[in-house]
Amino acid sequence: MLCPPVSAGTGQGGHGGEPTRGDACPRPAADPMFRSRRAGLVRRLWRQRCAAAGPEDGPGALKPAAHALFKKLKDEELELLVQAVESRGACESGCVWAPRGEPRGGAKQALPPQVLLCRLYRWPDLRQPHELKHLCYCAGGRAGCGDAAALCCNPHHFSRLAAPETPPPPYSKVSCGPSWPDEPPFPGTQLLEFSYNGGHWRADTSLSRSTIKDGYWCKLAYWEHRTRVGRLYAVHEASVNVFCELPRGSGFCLGQLPAAHRSRAVRRARGKIGRGLLLSREPGGVWAYNRSEHPIFVSSPTLGPPGAHGLPVLKVLPGYSAKVFDYERVG
Template identity: 80%
Template sequence: MFRSRRARLVRRLWRQRCAAAGSDDGPSALKLAAHSLFKKLKDEELEVLAQAVESRGAWESGCVWAPRGLKQAAAPQLLLCRLYRWPDLRQPHELKSLCCCAGGRGDTATLCCNPHHFSRLAAPDTPPPPYSKSCWLDEPQHRNPQLLEFGYNSGDRRDTSLSRSTAKDGYWCKLAYWEHRTRVGRLYAVHEASVNIFGELPRGNGFCLGQLPAAHRSRAVRRVRGKIGRGLQLSREPGGVWVYNRGEHPIFVSSPTLGPPGALAVLKVLPGYSAKAFDYERMGGPGVRGLLGDGPCDPHSICISFAKGWGPCYSRQFITSCPCWLEVLLNRSC
């Protein structure tokens, strides 16, 4: 029994389904549809799928190509995302393909159904996530007269490197990592279309926060740093910048384009979810200078806090009260 390579691969896949989504020994439409789909996949595709679900997206994996137009109740990508990641998923429009996926690009015969090439869309008014209502900070509070254009650095000196940048520099953003009010390390320039920001090596290529030195770290900072894990992925896509939560804990995202003009929104993004963190079409609207009170106020930036939220709905009123957070400084010339 299970002597052939295909049978062993299918058994590996079902073991992961049980571990990720709970056991289901009885017959069901989901099982029947999955068996039907597995029969349509080549052995090589089953191997890629097994590796992807066994690592739970921790390592990069290729596309899993399925024929288009299969006669089954759910689309292949919807079926496998329900099977291995989100049992409550219902509609394909709840999914967004990640930038690493080549599915459907110029190919009308096949499409990618790798469940770790997709994320769920985080929306402020549609649960999940449970914290679904964005918090608006409509009035400036406790404005700091020493507020700097790009936040505080460890010496309270103005950092204007980004404002002097040009498209010739070749990067579309720079990353600054902060622990409370102290910037740790140098700015990290991003040249590729996407970048991973993660806690410790080995996690692949990208911005490893564990490599940044710091003389003294509080217990709160050490505790949050231990939760960063696989972290997040930033990608520059047509129309804006997207953030994908690759870790196992929520992240909190804010930018001048997330909320109504002149207001600030803080959006909770659960593990496995994506959000459009910055909308290029709205970047010319009214600024929110001073709305962050004690934090960065550049209208061309994104703030992301790991594990801890801030704003009127939280005990932390300002981003600088969060133990570990990231500032994404967009290149205005790109």
């Protein structure tokens, strides 16, 4: 595009004054194709929102704040967010960095970006940031990582914290001792046995997803009724997926284990494993994140109070995390 010559003089772009908008080479307008592409991403994001119990807490009430946040995200961040919410966390996605501070959009109550998007796409009843936990692969949750002026708001980089409850029978206690793997607490279902390796229990603050040089830190065993299926699975990295169906998944795939002589109850239970769980060794303890669409039950000597009889069992709902092994609770 050719620009007309700029003449000198007051108001004409010379030494006598600032150039007027009409004298300078006009900036090209944003490409309509890019505008429509961005608008398409926003429409796809809005279609993926959760349904809510009541209109006062419904996604429509969050629309002004959500669209204000979308405007602050770069095109690359919007694409990452679309991938995350459309796959519902089945595929790993990168961090979605949003400026720190509360989005402004006329919403009744300003929410931090991570709470806003987690509430919009995963948990409509979510209220406070302290109800959330960064998953181990989120850079925003690691000290010294990320931009101080930005935070990750990818809703699938978070889990909710599982709170201990008083469970009703028959799963209130699991008998303690070596016989536990031979007597699964939930007949007809599977049991994943977790065995921590090492004579020390101190937290390692330098953990990452890289391979731990000292060798495996735990071994996993998979049981069906009273029979262990497959070999022990040694875990060398700081986190491991345990699953039956996971797109491009890596880790302990239960779907590849031998399938001979499985009862109908076992086949039915295996059909519910799906994306399974994520087991991660983090500073302070070992965490289990339920990636499946069904509750899981975990048992550990560090879940209950010191000196408690038997092993408490904790129900972990889909999308929730629990610290299944606490380094400070053992000798």
